[in-house]
Amino acid sequence: MIMWNAELTKRLSCTEKEKAALPTLVTGLLDLADRLRAGGIKSLIGAESGKDQDILAYGLRMISEGLSLETLEEVLAIYLATSTLSGYEFLVQCIYVEALLSIAAGDSRDLLLRKLAPYCGAEKAFALLKAQEPDLPAELS
Amino acid sequence: MIINSLCELHRNLSLEVKKGGAEKSKPPPRPKNAQAQQEKPDPIHLQSRFAAAPKKTAIYLELAARFVTNVWHYQKEGKERILSAAREEKRRLVKYSYSLIASSTAPELVRQAFCSAGLSSAAGYPDECESEMFITGTRLAITKAHPVVIMRSMTAYLGLQVFDQVESWLLEHFGEQGEEDEELIIPGDLSEILSDKRISPGQINLAIHMAGNQLVAASLAGCPRHTVDLVKSLAYSRLGGALLDWNIREARSRLSSDELSDAQSAFMELLGSLDEPNPAELRQEDWSSGVDESLVADISDLILELDERVLKSVVAGLEPALLASLIQAMEPIAHDRLFSCAPSSRSKKILNALEAATPLSLNELTRRAQIFAQKVLSELAPKTRHGAARSLQLSASLRQHLTSILSRE
Numbered sequence: 001m002i003m004w005n006a007e008l009t010k011r012l013s014c015t016e017k018e019k020a021a022l023p024t025l026v027t028g029l030l031d032l033a034d035r036l037r038a039g040g041i042k043s044l045i046g047a048e049s050g051k052d053q054d055i056l057a058y059g060l061r062m063i064s065e066g067l068s069l070e071t072l073e074e075v076l077a078i079y080l081a082t083s084t085l086s087g088y089e090f091l092v093q094c095i096y097v098e099a100l101l102s103i104a105a106g107d108s109r110d111l112l113l114r115k116l117a118p119y120c121g122a123e124k125a126f127a128l129l130k131a132q133e134p135d136l137p138a139e140l141s
Numbered sequence: 142m143i144i145n146s147l148c149e150l151h152r153n154l155s156l157e158v159k160k161g162g163a164e165k166s167k168p169p170p171r172p173k174n175a176q177a178q179q180e181k182p183d184p185i186h187l188q189s190r191f192a193a194a195p196k197k198t199a200i201y202l203e204l205a206a207r208f209v210t211n212v213w214h215y216q217k218e219g220k221e222r223i224l225s226a227a228r229e230e231k232r233r234l235v236k237y238s239y240s241l242i243a244s245s246t247a248p249e250l251v252r253q254a255f256c257s258a259g260l261s262s263a264a265g266y267p268d269e270c271e272s273e274m275f276i277t278g279t280r281l282a283i284t285k286a287h288p289v290v291i292m293r294s295m296t297a298y299l300g301l302q303v304f305d306q307v308e309s310w311l312l313e314h315f316g317e318q319g320e321e322d323e324e325l326i327i328p329g330d331l332s333e334i335l336s337d338k339r340i341s342p343g344q345i346n347l348a349i350h351m352a353g354n355q356l357v358a359a360s361l362a363g364c365p366r367h368t369v370d371l372v373k374s375l376a377y378s379r380l381g382g383a384l385l386d387w388n389i390r391e392a393r394s395r396l397s398s399d400e401l402s403d404a405q406s407a408f409m410e411l412l413g414s415l416d417e418p419n420p421a422e423l424r425q426e427d428w429s430s431g432v433d434e435s436l437v438a439d440i441s442d443l444i445l446e447l448d449e450r451v452l453k454s455v456v457a458g459l460e461p462a463l464l465a466s467l468i469q470a471m472e473p474i475a476h477d478r479l480f481s482c483a484p485s486s487r488s489k490k491i492l493n494a495l496e497a498a499t500p501l502s503l504n505e506l507t508r509r510a511q512i513f514a515q516k517v518l519s520e521l522a523p524k525t526r527h528g529a530a531r532s533l534q535l536s537a538s539l540r541q542h543l544t545s546i547l548s549r550e
Contacts, residue, residue, distance in 0.1 A: 003144065003145045003148035003149070004148065005147070005148040005151045005152065007151050008144070008147055008148055008151045011151075036343065036346065037343045037346075037347055038341065038343045039341075039342055039343050040341075040342030040343050040345065040346040040375055040376060041346050041376055042342070042375065042376070043342070045378075052186045053186075054185050054186050054187050054301050055187050055301070058301050058304055061304075061378060062293070063350075064376065064377055064378040064381050065289070065293075065377070065378055065380045065381040065384060066354060066377055066381035066382075066384045066385055066388075067289075067290060067293065067384075068290075068353065068354050069353070071286070071290050071293070071294065073143065073146050074146065074277075074294060075293055075294050075297045076143065077143060077146035077147055077149075077150055078150065078277075078294065078297035078298060079187060079189070079297050079300070079301065080143070080147060080187075081147055081150035081151060081154060082150075082154065082189045082190055082191055082297075082298055082300070083187050083188065083189060083190065083300075084188045084189070084190050085187065085188075093187060094143060094144070094147070097143045098142070098143050101143060103350070104350055105350060105351070106347050106348075106349075106350030106351030106352075115142075
């Protein structure tokens with residue numbers, strides 16, 4: 001079940017124009033997970049150094065600390081909830097955290113994609129799925 | 142799903158009004174270390190609204206550290222320790238936390254208990270950051286969480302700015318165990334499988350993530366120390382390694398030998414399932430099944446039977462791309478022999494060529510196998526004019542493999 005909170009919804013809201021950048025972000029995270037599957041978590045630590053990628057870099061370090069999935073989710077949620085960000089910037093951080101949790105759970109690439117795609121909005125999510133999986137039936141659109 | 146956790150936190154935190162010691166305009170706290178101050182790391186993008194001035198942050202960290210240390214002693218020595226800490230504690234909020242832990246309050250009632258005592262921001266407590274830190278810490282302490290988990294969760298309210306500082310403190314206090322545990326060896330193949338170089342670090346990491354901490358600890362509890370160290374080096378930070386050791390100790394004290402053995406089997410099964418080919422590999426397998434099996438056998442046997450010196454010269458004298466395409470038509474055991482006869486730099490080139498290689502038709506493969514066989518013959522042929530007059534000294538089986546390859550059309 002997905003919970004709903006008006007204040008959080010407001011905090012996550014951003015324009016369609018801003019959301020246009022999300023599929024690229026998700027594709028980058030899929031690549032990151034692929035690299036992890038090939039070389040392990042230690043091959044990624046220190047590799048993510050983008051301006052807005054603190055949570056990704058620190059999150060990977062927390063995964064290597066062996067924190068359980070529940071603890072990781074709780075700690076990352078605290079970082080997000082208490083952050084000063086809102087709008088698109090906040091949404092991006094949420095996507096990073098969702099990706100971290102999926103990586104920590106050992107999810108497959110397909111599952112990671114399906115967890116991240118909904119953050120792009122229904123239409124962009126389908127386009128993203130279709131781009132990643134060309135065999136996807138057209139009637140799903 | 143992170144959205145659910147965020148919903149819950151948004152319900153509990155009063156996000157509109159900033160309370161407590163935090164002031165957004167103040168600079169984030171810097172580490173005490175003078176050298177670290179000079180290096181001036183990039184500012185953290187994800188700032189906490191509770192990020193406070195260094196002095197205030199230091200107070201929060203000191204409170205959390207004291208709490209976690211007392212909880213650690215309580216976990217090791219029993220209730221009397223936490224009662225004694227409660228008696229000595231002057232701060233009302235912290236004292237109250239200890240009393241809730243000592244009375245084993247149900248974890249889900251902790252927030253409500255803080256609220257009833259007027260110690261949550263909803264009940265008017267002026268420092269929301271401190272209150273939230275201790276509600277979280279108390280709840281985790283009651284569930285017997287490891288101090289590392291408690292400290293990480295409590296200090297998350299202060300933001301990523303204190304992450305490294307907290308790590309240093311945790312390493313100092315929980316990074317090393319006093320004395321090394323005795324090994325407990327449960328007979329099984331896990332140790333050997335993990336040491337097998339054919340299993341990639343990525344696969345081991347993935348299996349660890351899929352299995353979860355409990356199963357990983359139980360699986361490793363019956364393995365020799367070097368196996369545990371190998372896993373730590375592949376998937377855990379120093380702090381993570383200490384936490385893994387703690388979980389292993391827990392597993393050894395809690396589980397029987399049979400249960401540890403079952404855990405090993407379950408983990409091996411999980412690792413094995415990651416070896417199953419993905420659809421792309423299956424397509425490759427379909428193609429492989431179309432290769433002439435007798436050609437594969439001839440090439441493989443030729444490589445296995447050749448004198449090491451001769452094979453080394455052949456490998457050194459052929460293009461990496463040709464060797465890479467031949468690899469598509471030989472058995473794995475022959476791959477190993479071929480690579481063992483190539484210097485590492487050349488092996489790397491062959492592997493690169495292999496990555497770029499596309500599946501070849503049977504005719505193309507046969508042609509490459511014949512070039513390989515001719516090179517073998519030229520290496521075996523006497524190099525002096527004197528020797529050229531003599532017939533080649535070849536074993537019957539080598540002669541048969543070479544003839545079989547070279548006579549193909």
